[in-house]
Each structure stands twice: as structure tokens, then as C-alpha cells.
Amino acid sequence: MSDRGDFAVRTDPFRRELLVHCYRMMGSADEAEDLVQETYLRAWRSYDNFEGRSSLRTWLYRIATNSCLTALEHRGRRPLPSGLAAPQEQADTAVALVRQEIDWLQPLADSEVWAATSDPAAVVVSRESLRLGLIAALQLLPPRQRAVLILRDVLAWSADEVAELLGTTTIAVRGLLRRARNQLEQASPREEQLAEPDDPAVRALLERYMAAFEHADAVGLAELLREDAEFEMPPFVTWFRGRDAVAWFVGGTVFSLPGAFRMVATRANGQPAVAGYLLDADGVYRAHAIQVLTITTGGIAHIASFLDPALFRWFGLPPIVDDSGVPVANEPNRGAPCPSTP
Secondary structure, eight states, rough: OOGGGGGHHHHHHHHHHHHHHHHHHHHHHHHHHHHHHHHHHHHHHHHHHHOHHHHSHHHHHHHHHHHHHHHTTSOOOOOOGGGGGGOOOOOOSSSOOOOOOSOOOOOOOOHHHTTTTTOHHHHHHHTTTOHHHHHHTTTSSSSHHHHHHHHIIIIIHHHHHHHHHHHOOOOHHHHHHHHHHHHHHHSSSOOTTTTTTTTTHHHHHHHHHHHHTTTOOHHHHHHHHHHHEEEHHHHEEEEEEEEHHHHHHHIIIIISSSSSSSEEEEEETEEEEEEEEETTTTTTEEEEEEEEEEEETTTEEEEEEOOGGGGGGGGOOSSSEEESSSSSSOOOOOOOOOOSOO
């Protein structure tokens, strides 16, 4: 029997990694936060009965995983637009943007993952298991397959441990894992040429990308894109593939006047990212979008622009900045509404 007096001291060190685990399961930082809270509430209520037959970490993961599986019984997967519709690939063609209010996949700020991690090898492994494309592919798996794959291939649990957690047999776990790996192999993107976020060339490219937005420079943006680059922007289902199509759309629809955007570099899902602030009628820049970039050795391969100002809190970013990027004090934290057009 455990003493409740030491509950917080013993369990708090696992809170961050449990958030990441729930995010992998749910595809949502907001839902992951709620499920971690639920996990700790359930653990607190049951702590007197924790007998230590497994480690405290394993026990918490068991509670968190079962909480996620229960939550997934009541909702569908969180997609990206590229998982719902075919892309627009023609430039200079009238496009009707289709907005759909569904539960979209969300990015996860790197600051929520690695702030307390100093082991470079652990960072690399964790980064690879949080790539946005992989998280989107995980959402295609049935919940139990998703849980098995994460526990076995990411957290390195044994088949016996996973079987005990799920209340099934080791043979069944191996079958679930095999099917999950096969489906993931077909759905997940090839990422062997991804450039590392800390690479000086990547940082330089990111600076050029932000400058293209701040100066409304469609030509400059096109120079940074791979020929097969993709651009998507939930909550709009419409998305674009191909350098010409992306540059044409962004240049003609997103870019308005030089100076309409202020961009701030950040990190999400182990990838370079930027926070975009859009100039409002009152002369300040309001939170507009978090953009996660997939950068390869050949240029930018994918841009996911999440038009959701509420995400900024996860990145520790202010909702409003002035022309110099300095947070504006004493302004209501209402953010910028997601517009009818980007």
C-alpha cells in the first residue's frame, strides 16, 4: 500500500511524457492534456491500492492508455485535409475553398516534449516518433492497433507487458502489431531525407521562408519549395500539391500586402515551425496560424498551416504583437478569428 503524501513527488516527473503518449494516441494536444488530468485523478484515487508489482511509470502508462482507448470509443480519427480529399494541382485555376468544422489533427509544441531532456540520442528518437506525417498516419490505425504499435515500437514495452495492459494474449498483441506495422508502412510518408531542425542550412531556409511571408514574396517562396511541395490549412479541406500550385495560391490568396504578416520561428513535432501573426484593422498583429514545415535536403516538402489562434498558448506565444514582434500589453486575449479565407 502506498502513502498518498508522496503521490505528487513520485508521479509529477512522468507528467510530460504521459502528455506526449496521449498526444500520439489522440492527435490533439488539448485532448492529451485533458486525458493526463484524468489519468492523475484516477491514479490519485487508486494510489492507496498501488502495490508496486509494476513500476509506477508502467502503472501510470496503463491508466493513461486505457483512458485514451475509452475516449477513442466515442469519436473518429483526427485527420489533415490531405487525408480527406484530393489535392488541387493546377495553378491559375479558380479554386473554391471548402471549410469543414471537424476535429482536426493538431501540432504539438517541442517545448512540451524536450524541455527537461538533455540526452541528444533520446531527443532524436522522440523527434522521429512525433513527426507530423507519422502522427497523421497513426490516426488511420484502429485504436488498439495504435496503442500496441506505440507501446511496442516507441516505448519498447514487451509483448507480455502490452498483453497485460490490454487484457489479451501475447499472440494477439503480436498479430495487432503486425497489422499496424503493415498499415503504417503503406500510409506513412517516406522521411529518410528529412533535414534536422538544428542544421544551419535549415535555419537559413526558415529565415527566408519567414521573409517571403512578411514581404508577400510569392517568387521567393517558390524558390524554397520542392517541385512536389504540398500546402494544407485546416479547417479548410482544400489543399494544394506542386510548387506552381502552392506558390500561385499563397501568392494570390494568402499574401495581400507587404507587412501584413509577422512571423516568429518555433518548433513543433520535432520539425521547424513558424507562428504567423496577421495585421488587424487596429494596427496590431493578432495570432493567426501555426505552420509546421517538413524540410528535406531538396527544400520544403510540406507546409501544414493550422489556422487556430488557440494553439498559440501551447507554444508560449502571446496572442498579440506590435510591428516589431513585441507582445502588446493590456489587450484582450481574443486572438484572431479563423477567417473565411486564409
